[in-house]
Amino acid sequence: MERRDRGVPQPVQTHCAPPVFGLWRAPVFPPANSKDRTQTGQGHDVEERAPRSLVHPLHAALLSTQDKIKKLTNENDSLRRENARLTLKELGSPEDMQELSRLYTQAKTEKEEMETRMKKMEEAFQRERKTWEEVSRQQLGERLGDRSSLRMKLLVAQTHINQMEEEVRESRKGIQEGRGQLETEITSLRKENAVMEDHWREVIRDTEEDATTKLKVSEEKWQRRVSQLEEEIQEKRSFVSSLIDKMLALREEHRHTVTLLSQSEKKWERKCNVLEESLRKELAEKEESWQKRVQEMERKSEMQMWLQTEEEWRQKTSALEEEITQLIKENTQLQKLAGKKKKKKRRQWWWRHCRLRRIQRSTGSMLGETTIPPTQATEE
Incomplete structure (x- = not known):
């Protein structure tokens, strides 16, 4: 200052x-x-x-x-x-x-x-x-x-x-x-x-x-919590890995089952084709024999024999129908086990089924037609 x-x-x-x-x-x-x-x-x-x-x-x-x-x-x-x-x-x-x-x-x-x-x-x-x-x-x-x-x-x-x-x-x-x-x-x-x-x-x-x-205490606490969570995550990963292994094994087993079902389906399809062919041949033979017998029965007027033969053929037809029904059931079970099937195969199967039905109906109609001549002969 x-x-x-x-x-x-x-x-x-x-x-x-x-x-x-x-x-x-x-x-x-x-x-x-x-x-x-x-x-x-x-x-x-x-x-x-x-x-x-x-x-x-x-x-x-x-x-x-x-x-x-x-x-x-x-x-x-x-x-x-x-x-x-x-x-x-x-x-x-x-x-x-x-x-x-x-x-x-x-x-x-x-x-x-x-x-x-x-x-x-x-x-x-x-x-x-x-x-x-x-x-x-x-x-x-x-x-x-x-x-x-x-x-x-x-x-x-x-x-x-x-x-x-x-x-x-x-x-x-x-x-x-x-x-x-x-x-x-x-x-x-x-x-x-x-x-x-x-x-x-x-x-x-x-x-x-x-x-x-x-902060240090909290950090230690959270570090322990993180370690615990890491252990749990490791356990979960092991569990998930085991589940994945099981799922892969089940998938392989499913593939094997599908393969077996496919093979079985092909096998039954071949059987059906063979059976269908044999039935067709047998029916053709039967038809020829029936025609011959009908002609013989017309000629000989053996009504009783014809009726007996008709009954036998009806029994055989019933047996064949039961066998076809059993085959259809087995084929249906195979289709249920196999899962989804192609539409083409289903159409083929239904076509064959319808064919068998038509054959049965044609057989029945033929049997019905064959009974007419003896009746006419009796009336005359």
């Missing part, structure tokens, strides 16, 4: 220094015992210029102080916000939140009050400076010739300037005190923040250790 005060010029106390007010510098008049009175005109020439003011460095220092205060206030606000953010993130306690909110509101209020005071002081300083500048300009415009009245006004101006310098000095002192207080508060806040940061770091470290321990 003392280093910053060195740049601020001290009030002028010697009689040779030109009085300063605002942006205007009072003219320097030679003393009464001066030998060269022609310098008075040069003093009036100096009046018409716009010299550098000594109040300007004070104003610059005031602005620098304001900037420093604003910077410190902003830093304080940022520290408070960071502290509030860390507290919200790490703890979230209502009491700490209220305390932080109160500190933040207090700092914001102090900042606003300080800014208001600085603005008011600056506005008063600017108004006073403008007023004295206008007065000085009027005095310069009028070009007062009376040295005694001018000296009196200069003394009054010097007195007022001294008062203003005193006010500025007091204001600067108050600002420095306020700044020192703010710096003290900022230092204390930094210490508090450091303590709180250490505390919360410790809390976070403990929390992380607890979380790490819990």
Whole structure:
């Protein structure tokens, strides 16, 4: 703070220094015992210029102080916000939140009050400076010739300037005190923040250790569970493999059964064909023999013999029908065991079946027709 005060010029106390007010510098008049009175005109020439003011460095220092205060206030606000953010993130306690909110509101209020005071002081300083500048300009415009009245006004101006310098000095002192207080508060806040940061770091470290321990325990638990599940999966895989082997064996057995059924079906089909052919031949032979016998019976009129023969043939036909029915049943059972069959084979089988039926019907009709001639012979 003392280093910053060195740049601020001290009030002028010697009689040779030109009085300063605002942006205007009072003219320097030679003393009464001066030998060269022609310098008075040069003093009036100096009046018409716009010299550098000594109040300007004070104003610059005031602005620098304001900037420093604003910077410190902003830093304080940022520290408070960071502290509030860390507290919200790490703890979230209502009491700490209220305390932080109160500190933040207090700092914001102090900042606003300080800014208001600085603005008011600056506005008063600017108004006073403008007023004295206008007065000085009027005095310069009028070009007062009376040295005694001018000296009196200069003394009054010097007195007022001294008062203003005193006010500025007091204001600067108050600002420095306020700044020192703010710096003290900022230092204390930094210490508090450091303590709180250490505390919360410790809390976070403990929390992380607890979380790490819990995570390790949970990981071990889940690792055991995963191992158990892997064992169960291995058992299931073994069971599925055994089921697949059984299914393959059953499939092979089914294929073998289908092959056997197909072979049996072909075998029975051949038997049916042979039987059908033999029946056809036998029926043809029987038909010829029947025709011959019918002719003989017609000739000999042996009705009783013919009836007996007819009964025998009927019995044989019934036996053949029973045998065909048994073959049909066996073929049906074979088809049920074999499963799905082709439509062509089914049509062939039904065609053969129908053929057998037609043969039976034709045999029956032939037997019926053969009974007619003896009846006619009897009637005659």
